[in-house]
Amino acid sequence: MSRRKLYEGKAKIIYEGPEPGTVIQHFKDDATAFNAQKKDVIEGKGVINNRISEFLMLRLGEMKVPTHFIKALNMREQLVKAVEIIPLEVIIRNVAAGSICKRLGLEEGQSLPRPLIEYCYKNDALGDPLVGEEHIFAFEWATPQEMDEIYSMAMRCNDILSGIFAGIGLKLIDFKLEFGRLYEGDEMRVVLADEISPDSCRLWDRETQKRLDKDRFRHDMGEVAESYQEVARRLSVLP
Ligand code: UDP
Secondary structure, three states, X not given: OOOOEEEEOOOEEEEEOOOOOXXXXXXXXXXXXXXXXXXXXXXXXXXXXXXXXXXXXHHHHHOOOOEOEEEEEEOOEEEEEXXXXXXXXXXXXXXXXXXXXXXXXXXXXXXXXXXXXXXXXXXXXXXXXXXXXXXXXXXXXXXXXXXXXXXXXHHHHHHHHHHHHHOOOEEEEEEEEEEEEEEEOOEEEEEEEOOOOOOOEEEEEOOXXXXXXXXXXXXXXXXXXXXXXHHHHHOOOOO
């Protein structure tokens, strides 16, 4: 099939879609960590993340969170609305883990007093640095009105996703969202874009605290593919 590749990232390829205003997201098995210094292939990850992300985007959509998702195309691909990605990684944290522990000297697993939102400027060459709203507004990465919408959508996603994962015995420790501008005629609105999967979430089993996410890859903990499968199985998205 000849179709135009618009962009290739670390875990996904974006192809031109069948109609204007659409693109195809293709999920690869490639995994990277630590700003792509660590690379490997996790067999079957693309298939699983495609299904998990589809499921979660649909659930969020039902709860009135606008998303880019249109429909699944095949095991590795989904049709989504073409958006202009806002160059921010929006991180929501319920429990301390990863970079915030190093930065603030927190214990991994420590509950946070309330969900925290952090913003990183999406720039691989700079290693996605943490930024504040001052930077976001000064450099015009997003407007104050867009940031208000992003903040409330992110908090809403946190409530919904935390509930979904609690229902399958998992704790949503933290996760990363990306948003995009969707242009419809003269109107522009901000919608949830990219993916939501064990690549972009930390998920711990509520009973055993076992990590079922990309930290298994980051820290060579083994059973990486099996853990992604476990999340998919608990969500009942894998046959
Ligand atoms: N995350 C992500 N992509 C990134 C950076 C972070 O999906 O480029 C996710 C990560 O999987 C975790 C959350 O965002 O669920 C918070 O990550 P953190 O800032 O702790 O960074 P890390 O420790 O992963 O470097």
